[in-house]
Amino acid sequence: xxxxxxxxxxxxxxxxxxxxxxxxxxxxxxxxxxxxxxxxxxxxxxxxxxxxxxxxxxxxxxxxxxxxxxxxxxxxxxxxxxxxxxxxxxxxxxxxxxxxxxxxxxxxxxxxxxxxxxxxxxxxxxxxxxxxxxxxxxxxxxxxxxxxxxxxxxxxxxxxxxxxxxxxxxxxxxxxxxxxxxxxxxxxxxxxxxxxxxxxxxxxxxxxxxxxxxxxxxxxxxxxxxxxxxxxxxxxxxxxxxxxxxxxxxxxxxxxxxxx
Amino acid sequence: xxxxxxxxxxxxxxxxxxxxxxxxxxxxxxxxxxxxxxxxxxxxxxxxxxxxxxxxxxxxxxxxxxxxxxxxxxxxxxxxxxxxxxxxxxxxxxxxxxxxxxxxxxxxxxxxxxxxxxxxxxxxxxxxxxxxxxxxxxxxxxxxxxxxxxxx
Numbered sequence: 001x002x003x004x005x006x007x008x009x010x011x012x013x014x015x016x017x018x019x020x021x022x023x024x025x026x027x028x029x030x031x032x033x034x035x036x037x038x039x040x041x042x043x044x045x046x047x048x049x050x051x052x053x054x055x056x057x058x059x060x061x062x063x064x065x066x067x068x069x070x071x072x073x074x075x076x077x078x079x080x081x082x083x084x085x086x087x088x089x090x091x092x093x094x095x096x097x098x099x100x101x102x103x104x105x106x107x108x109x110x111x112x113x114x115x116x117x118x119x120x121x122x123x124x125x126x127x128x129x130x131x132x133x134x135x136x137x138x139x140x141x142x143x144x145x146x147x148x149x150x151x152x153x154x155x156x157x158x159x160x161x162x163x164x165x166x167x168x169x170x171x172x173x174x175x176x177x178x179x180x181x182x183x184x185x186x187x188x189x190x191x192x193x194x195x196x197x198x199x200x201x202x203x204x205x206x207x208x209x210x211x212x213x214x215x216x217x218x219x220x221x222x223x224x225x226x227x228x229x230x231x232x233x234x235x236x237x238x239x240x241x242x243x244x245x246x247x248x249x250x251x252x253x254x255x256x257x258x259x260x
Numbered sequence: 261x262x263x264x265x266x267x268x269x270x271x272x273x274x275x276x277x278x279x280x281x282x283x284x285x286x287x288x289x290x291x292x293x294x295x296x297x298x299x300x301x302x303x304x305x306x307x308x309x310x311x312x313x314x315x316x317x318x319x320x321x322x323x324x325x326x327x328x329x330x331x332x333x334x335x336x337x338x339x340x341x342x343x344x345x346x347x348x349x350x351x352x353x354x355x356x357x358x359x360x361x362x363x364x365x366x367x368x369x370x371x372x373x374x375x376x377x378x379x380x381x382x383x384x385x386x387x388x389x390x391x392x393x394x395x396x397x398x399x400x401x402x403x404x405x406x407x408x409x410x411x412x
Contacts, residue, residue, distance in 0.1 A: 047266045155280075188290025192289060
């Protein structure tokens with residue numbers, strides 16, 4: 001019994017210690033930037049994290065928009081309310097699905113890559129040799145990735161929303177023949193700039209913070225072995241997905257809880 | 261990959277993101293680029309607002325001309341005081357304008373419908389609309405019907 005308690009305490013202390021390390025890394029890295037000569041590093045990371053994620057984001061956005069429009073249309077048609085397709089589609093995307101699905105895809109596509117890259121650097125001792133040369137790896141490796149994630153995710157989420165809305169429009173208006181006027185004007189009536197677009201944007205910035213933080217820390221804190229790299233990559237995807245979904249509930253509760 | 265290609269594709273990516281944001285703002289949320297002309301407040305007292313919400317539509321002849329800015333209860337008389345934000349573009353409303361609380365469709369949202377009057381005098385900002393009619397509450401109607409059927 002005592003042994004059980006003791007091991008529980010050890011686990012809890014381990015968790016606390018890793019949270020502490022993560023916070024220190026995050027703080028140091030974020031204060032490290034931006035400096036003028038870091039811009040090329042940052043651009044390289046925006047390319048790796050953002051531009052290379054673009055294809056998967058656009059493809060999934062299109063199909064998700066199309067599916068939502070199809071489902072809304074078939075259900076709403078029974079009440080003769082096909083005009084509400086655009087409204088429902090836009091609200092669902094802007095408030096929830098846009099930020100959340102982008103964050104999940106981002107964790108799978110970019111987060112795992114960042115973790116694998118950093119942990120490979122660690123296991124091949126590139127990080128310690130950098131330190132040896134007097135280059136701060138937090139500044140050179142970690143900070144550009146954190147900032148790139150923070151810049152890319154809101155942009156990706158915005159692109160996701162727009163592509164998904166047009167994907168939904170293709171299905172609802174072009175295929176199923178609902179009225180384009182009703183589609184757009186219903187949407188414009190219901191969607192408000194701050195309440196829907198702005199709050200969705202805040203969500204995606206917070207998700208960006210969490211996902212890139214988890215990805216960078218898991219890489220930086222991984223066991224320097226082949227197995228450790230695999231474990232760290234898996235952990236990044238699992239942890240960030242769970243964190244995004246749980247946070248989304250809390251954020252929605254805070255943002256829209258008392259409102260409707 | 262060449263640094264230049266990377267830079268160009270990052271530029272395209274950021275540009276695409278900004279364009280997407282503009283589409284969201286203009287096309288999806290329908291913010292018009294023309295300047296908002298501002299609005300003024302008039303008040304109306306209702307005996308029952310039954311589920312009217314802040315930011316609900318205020319319409320006249322089916323055209324949205326404003327929003328509900330605030331709803332408060334006046335405990336002294338037991339009435340709801342609704343502040344209506346009327347767009348300046350509409351101009352001043354006649355003194356004998358009527359206000360009713362209506363429902364979009366059967367189950368839709370409540371909104372305030374204004375019926376125009378003919379008085380040459382107009383409502384100043386801050387004035388009260390005299391001629392008001394509260395929401396039809398389904399339970400009260402059914403209650404009335406039941407008592408009437410019981411009496412006959």
